Amino acid sequence: MDIERRTFLKATALGGAVGLGLFDLGEARAELRTAKILRTTETRSICPYCAVACGVIIHTIGDKAKNVTPAVSHVEGDPDHPTNRGTLCPKGATLRDDIDNPNRLMVPKVRRPGSDHWEEISWDQAVAGIAKHIKDTRDRTFVAKNARGQTVNRNPGIAMIGGCTDTNEFNWLQMKMMLGLGVLYRDSQARV
Numbered sequence: 584m585d586i587e588r589r590t591f592l593k594a595t596a597l598g599g600a601v602g603l604g605l606f607d608l609g610e611a612r613a614e615l616r617t618a619k620i621l622r623t624t625e626t627r628s629i630c631p632y633c634a635v636a637c638g639v640i641i642h643t644i645g646d647k648a649k650n651v652t653p654a655v656s657h658v659e660g661d662p663d664h665p666t667n668r669g670t671l672c673p674k675g676a677t678l679r680d681d682i683d684n685p686n687r688l689m690v691p692k693v694r695r696p697g698s699d700h701w702e703e704i705s706w707d708q709a710v711a712g713i714a715k716h717i718k719d720t721r722d723r724t725f726v727a728k729n730a731r732g733q734t735v736n737r738n739p740g741i742a743m744i745g746g747c748t749d750t751n752e753f754n755w756l757q758m759k760m761m762l763g764l765g766v767l768y769r770d771s772q773a774r775v
């Protein structure tokens with residue numbers, strides 16, 4: 584690498600200043616954080632990447648006027664969250680790139696039987712389609728009695744798994760619903 588003499592002297596002077604403690608890096612970092620979250624709205628959420636389910640705070644900037652689209656300006660670990668107490672692993676620390684990613688899927692899509700492409704549908708259509716598949720599958724596979732004639736009311740044609748961002752309350756609800764449908768194969772990443 585070709586480093587000019589002037590650049591080299593600047594770099595070594597800066598390194599010396601840090602080494603001698605002339606700059607307080609902790610203070611500089613705190614200033615940087617303050618600047619990043621100045622005038623932002625905080626939203627608490629959960630990192631979606633793995634089962635640890637760390638708490639995050641998403642900072643959104645915007646003046647809350649109806650004609651301004653809020654933009655995410657910073658994402659950090661939630662210090663009040665019992666799982667991670669403010670820390671994030673490198674994956675969680677890049678969450679902002681995930682939120683702003685142009686490839687992010689924002690609407691439901693369906694690939695119909697025999698089709699070679701995905702089609703955008705509305706959320707109402709997606710919910711109605713899922714409900715229809717559940718009803719059809721349950722009607723087709725429901726077992727009211729076992730081979731001995733004992734009542735079992737089970738539904739072996741459906742399985743359910745919860746994601747890592749599901750809260751205890753959601754898991755309670757989904758478990759109730761699945762039990763009501765007779766679904767035996769179910770699990771959740773119940774670490775939140």
Ligand code: SF4
Nearest residue numbers: 630633636637672675
């Ligand atoms: S921050 Fe890292 S450890 Fe925590 S939930 Fe996200 S991916 Fe998992």
